[in-house]
Amino acid sequence: MHESTPCWNRELEFMAPDQLRALQSDRLCEVVKLVYEKVPYYRQKLDDAGVKPQDIKGVDDITRLPFTTKEDLRKTYPFDLFAVPMEQVVRIHASSGTTGKFTVVGYTDRDVDTWAEVMARTLAAGGTHRGDLVQNSYGYGLFTGGLGAHYGAERIGASVIPTSGGQTKRQVQILQDFGSTVLCCTPSYALVIGEVGEELGVSFKDLPLRVGFFGAEPWSATMRQEIESSLHAHALDIYGLSEIIGPGVGFECLEKAGLHINEDHFYPEVIDPVTGETVADGEMGELVFTTLTKEALPLLRYRTRDITRVIPEPCGCGRTLRRMRRVTGRTDDMLIIRGVNVFPSQIEEVLMGIEETTPNYVLVVDRKPRGMDEMEVQVEVSEKTFSDEMSRLETLSERIQSEIESTLGLRVSVRLVEPKTLERSMGKARRVIDRRDLGE
Numbered sequence: 554m555h556e557s558t559p560c561w562n563r564e565l566e567f568m569a570p571d572q573l574r575a576l577q578s579d580r581l582c583e584v585v586k587l588v589y590e591k592v593p594y595y596r597q598k599l600d601d602a603g604v605k606p607q608d609i610k611g612v613d614d615i616t617r618l619p620f621t622t623k624e625d626l627r628k629t630y631p632f633d634l635f636a637v638p639m640e641q642v643v644r645i646h647a648s649s650g651t652t653g654k655f656t657v658v659g660y661t662d663r664d665v666d667t668w669a670e671v672m673a674r675t676l677a678a679g680g681t682h683r684g685d686l687v688q689n690s691y692g693y694g695l696f697t698g699g700l701g702a703h704y705g706a707e708r709i710g711a712s713v714i715p716t717s718g719g720q721t722k723r724q725v726q727i728l729q730d731f732g733s734t735v736l737c738c739t740p741s742y743a744l745v746i747g748e749v750g751e752e753l754g755v756s757f758k759d760l761p762l763r764v765g766f767f768g769a770e771p772w773s774a775t776m777r778q779e780i781e782s783s784l785h786a787h788a789l790d791i792y793g794l795s796e797i798i799g800p801g802v803g804f805e806c807l808e809k810a811g812l813h814i815n816e817d818h819f820y821p822e823v824i825d826p827v828t829g830e831t832v833a834d835g836e837m838g839e840l841v842f843t844t845l846t847k848e849a850l851p852l853l854r855y856r857t858r859d860i861t862r863v864i865p866e867p868c869g870c871g872r873t874l875r876r877m878r879r880v881t882g883r884t885d886d887m888l889i890i891r892g893v894n895v896f897p898s899q900i901e902e903v904l905m906g907i908e909e910t911t912p913n914y915v916l917v918v919d920r921k922p923r924g925m926d927e928m929e930v931q932v933e934v935s936e937k938t939f940s941d942e943m944s945r946l947e948t949l950s951e952r953i954q955s956e957i958e959s960t961l962g963l964r965v966s967v968r969l970v971e972p973k974t975l976e977r978s979m980g981k982a983r984r985v986i987d988r989r990d991l992g993e
């Protein structure tokens with residue numbers, strides 16, 4: 554069965570676990586040496602932690618290394634964590650985040666090559682091959698989505714259509730006229746494409762589109778069903794972050810049962826975000842990565858702030874690369890409303906379970922004059938529901954309110970809005986509007 558699993562690099566994706574661990578150990582020793590010798594900031598950090606490169610003999614010693622955080626990237630802004638001179642940097646990307654400065658990342662020739670390799674694995678795992686038409690609607694630019702998917706598809710030898718995000722009608726026209734077989738974009742934009750296509754009378758089931766690679770923001774299992782039934786194609790989750798390389802850190806295979814981590818290049822750990830201790834195998838926590846092969850921006854134990862768990866059981870596809878569960882939230886996405894911890898994804902789950910609503914919602918958080926925090930859930934209802942009687946809409950809004958209350962233990966107000974009134978995004982969707990002035 555495994556011989557028939559579509560894949561890009563059989564040798565590395567199906568490597569015996571002990572061999573993989575030996576490779577990771579060798580590479581870890583190299584990277585610690587590299588940052589100690591080439592990056593003064595890291596040398597200082599390791600000296601402060603009392604660790605010398607020769608103390609690290611393999612991945613079992615990794616917990617002796619200090620963490621790297623977004624704060625370290627800020628302090629070294631823009632280039633001071635680079636381990637090579639600018640003459641060897643062939644590309645720079647940056648992500649803006651919600652607060653503060655850009656996070657700037659650099660790549661050598663070999664880093665770009667590694668990136669194409671891990672993205673080729675990602676796309677091949679969903680069956681992409683030479684001859685496929687890959688419509689790449691991730692944004693091209695400082696964001697890593699566009700060029701990351703682009704190089705991966707080219708590495709496979711597929712034909713890339715670099716549409717970038719936006720101009721949705723044109724996206725639908727290209728999908729139809731060119732007969733794109735593969736689509737890459739954020740899951741929220743996939744829904745927008747489906748919605749606009751439907752308005753234009755496109756019958757997706759008659760199009761050759763086979764599979765989509767969706768990531769860059771959290772989404773749920775229910776959202777997968779929505780996308781698959783709208784676009785009539787497989788919807789696979791892909792994960793990554795600029796600091797580590799961009800997209801290509803983790804990818805789903807057609808089993809759709811969690812994301813394989815390209816762990817020969819990015820060594821994963823899951824920690825308790827409060828204590829920093831490693832959690833037991835399979836427990837939820839904050840994902841941490843050490844880059845094992847990066848040259849321009851090698852990072853030790855980088856705290857992603859993404860919450861997930863490692864799935865220790867082997868996957869039905871036969872790959873030995875361990876899997877992680879889909880990322881449902883970030884430690885810093887967590888809203889604290891009247892003392893209750895709320896992740897937007899929990900509200901999304903509730904909304905997705907209610908048939909009369911659509912996947913378009915926004916959470917507006919505000920602080921009342923007396924200092925009480927309030928959250929309003931604005932959600933679009935379906936056309937059919939919207940034309941219902943007022944009283945039925947009221948019942949629906951009460952039902953949503955009570956389901957959220959029983960799931961989260963938090964009373965929120967619910968505002969049902971007309972279909973297609975909430976802002977659509979062509980990249981990462983903005984789900985939370987926090988009007989509280991909480992300072993920095």
Ligand code: DLL
Nearest residue numbers: 648698768769770771791792793794795799800880
């Ligand atoms: O979003 C890279 C990427 C591009 C991934 C295209 C997948 C597809 P950044 O802009 O640096 O990089 O944002 C990274 O986005 O730490 C997560 O919080 C979130 N994220 C990325 N992929 C997923 C996903 C790109 N599949 C941050 N599920 C990460 C949930 C995701 N969150």
